[in-house]
Amino acid sequence: xxxxxxxxxxxxxxxxxxxxxxxxxxxxxxxxxxxxxxxxxxxxxxxxxxxxxxxxxxxxxxxxxxxxxxxxxxxxxxxxxxxxxxxxxxxxxxxxxxxxxxxxxxxxxxxxxxxxxxxxxxxxxxxxxxxxxxxxxxxxxxxxxxxxxxxxxxxxxxxxxxxxxxxxxxxxxxxxxxxxxxxxxxxxxxxxxxxxxxxxxxxxxxxxxxxxxxxxxxxxxxxxxxxxxxxxxxxxxxxxxxxxxxxxxxxxxxxxxxxxxxx
Amino acid sequence: xxxxxxxxxxxxxxxxxxxxxxxxxxxxxxxxxxxxxxxxxxxxxxxxxxxxxxxxxxxxxxxxxxxxxxxxxxxxxxxxxxxxxxxxxxxxxxxxxxxxxxxxxxxxxxxxxxxxxxxxxxxxxxxxxxxxxxxxxxxxxxxxxxxxxxxxxxxxxxxxxxxxxxxxxxxxxxxxxxxxxxxxxxxxxxxxxxxxxxxxxxxxxxxxxxxxxxxxxxxxxxxxxxxxxxxxxxxxxxxxxxxxxxxxxxxxxxxxxxxxxxxxxxxxxxxxxxxx
Numbered sequence: 091x092x093x094x095x096x097x098x099x100x101x102x103x104x105x106x107x108x109x110x111x112x113x114x115x116x117x118x119x120x121x122x123x124x125x126x127x128x129x130x131x132x133x134x135x136x137x138x139x140x141x142x143x144x145x146x147x148x149x150x151x152x153x154x155x156x157x158x159x160x161x162x163x164x165x166x167x168x169x170x171x172x173x174x175x176x177x178x179x180x181x182x183x184x185x186x187x188x189x190x191x192x193x194x195x196x197x198x199x200x201x202x203x204x205x206x207x208x209x210x211x212x213x214x215x216x217x218x219x220x221x222x223x224x225x226x227x228x229x230x231x232x233x234x235x236x237x238x239x240x241x242x243x244x245x246x247x248x249x250x251x252x253x254x255x256x257x258x259x260x261x262x263x264x265x266x267x268x269x270x271x272x273x274x275x276x277x278x279x280x281x282x283x284x285x286x287x288x289x290x291x292x293x294x295x296x297x298x299x300x301x302x303x304x305x306x307x308x309x310x311x312x313x314x315x316x317x318x319x320x321x322x323x324x325x326x327x328x329x330x331x332x333x334x335x336x337x338x339x340x341x342x343x344x345x346x347x348x349x350x351x352x353x
Numbered sequence: 354x355x356x357x358x359x360x361x362x363x364x365x366x367x368x369x370x371x372x373x374x375x376x377x378x379x380x381x382x383x384x385x386x387x388x389x390x391x392x393x394x395x396x397x398x399x400x401x402x403x404x405x406x407x408x409x410x411x412x413x414x415x416x417x418x419x420x421x422x423x424x425x426x427x428x429x430x431x432x433x434x435x436x437x438x439x440x441x442x443x444x445x446x447x448x449x450x451x452x453x454x455x456x457x458x459x460x461x462x463x464x465x466x467x468x469x470x471x472x473x474x475x476x477x478x479x480x481x482x483x484x485x486x487x488x489x490x491x492x493x494x495x496x497x498x499x500x501x502x503x504x505x506x507x508x509x510x511x512x513x514x515x516x517x518x519x520x521x522x523x524x525x526x527x528x529x530x531x532x533x534x535x536x537x538x539x540x541x542x543x544x545x546x547x548x549x550x551x552x553x554x555x556x557x558x559x560x561x562x563x564x565x566x567x568x569x570x571x572x573x574x575x576x577x578x579x580x581x582x583x584x585x586x587x588x589x590x591x592x593x594x595x596x597x598x599x600x601x602x603x604x605x606x607x608x609x610x611x612x613x614x615x616x617x618x619x620x621x622x623x624x625x626x627x628x629x
Contacts, residue, residue, distance in 0.1 A: 310455070319461075
């Protein structure tokens, strides 16, 4: 089975894993805010330092973290190229050729953007690496006071590896019948997906039916209040997480004020 | 009082479709009963009728004396746990502990009690060390053991296994049959195994044979498997040991019909010493 990075929990026992999911969600919000607030390299550097600390204390291996970033590498590359070559700065360009001109500010901007995107993606994937889907949805449920939605989300996340496997099986079955998914233009390739999507739709209905039956058999009553086994409770550990988050936001704001802006 | 009783139960999937007609049988407390039948015999329907996932059209079903009706639906469901066929489509959570908690959370009274139910269920299937594991990474047999634990967390007195080994490899099958044997011996749970593997039915105290929604044979596995012609008409196989006996008898060595390898071995030895 292929490893799906999204929603995949990395099961180890660490400081970050044990944090309350609500705190982790708040921390993520604080972190994203800090990354956007930062106006100079000192600020973004502080964000990066905090992220390194988070990764190290989470015991998630570095290649796992990088795998999550892989998905946005092209986006990062394209936007940074645009920034470098098309940014109109003041003063002398460092290098120019026709309409292309590279300015110092352009390089700064590109670098800044790369760091921002990199940190944003890393931070969000750290959340899913260190928090089980159930804990995550429990956290969301507890913050936003919504029920059932959490169960739906947890089942959806739980089914991702299942459906990925199903796609692989269907694809192989269709290939065995001579289907071609690799050649032809865009339209032909999109049309080639139809024989995958229809069986996938049907088999997901079958899986849903099976699952509903199994849930019924285990006395699930929709709408009835259930006692939660895992009750969320803030502990001393969470205070540390909270302080780090608060210190990060304050630090970035102070650095903005005292160190000036690159822009 | 019977653990499970079907009295003249009928069920139909629709006009002209497959139906169960006038099905009556009982299962006693602590008994291990196998339900045999080939595809479309109604054996899976039986499991779904017994805990009210399907609602019968006529007749009576009762569990430890409690009638299965609208008022007692969840009381009965709590007593009759069903483990289904596909190990991948029965778990609702990604982590073992969270999934086993699901059923306990539905019926549990307090967090501490739910915790005890989880401990009990994981211990009963021998999966304690996998408590925090990701289900998707387990083997088929292990996934099915988690499915069993998920049902056990409801503390049922009857467990129905609806072809729960059909999608497993031989090792996974053995694992599940061992767990079932342990549940009977240690937890005194009444077991109904629905299967088309004669080897599994041979382990039971009693076997029922279904054909086209009708109960056609009933008795100890040894009795059932000695009626070879009948089994053939219902498209059922003999267990391996039965085929060996048949071959020996056809070859001129008369051995009695047994499902015990040791007895068969003794008889062969006796025949051989007498012959020489």
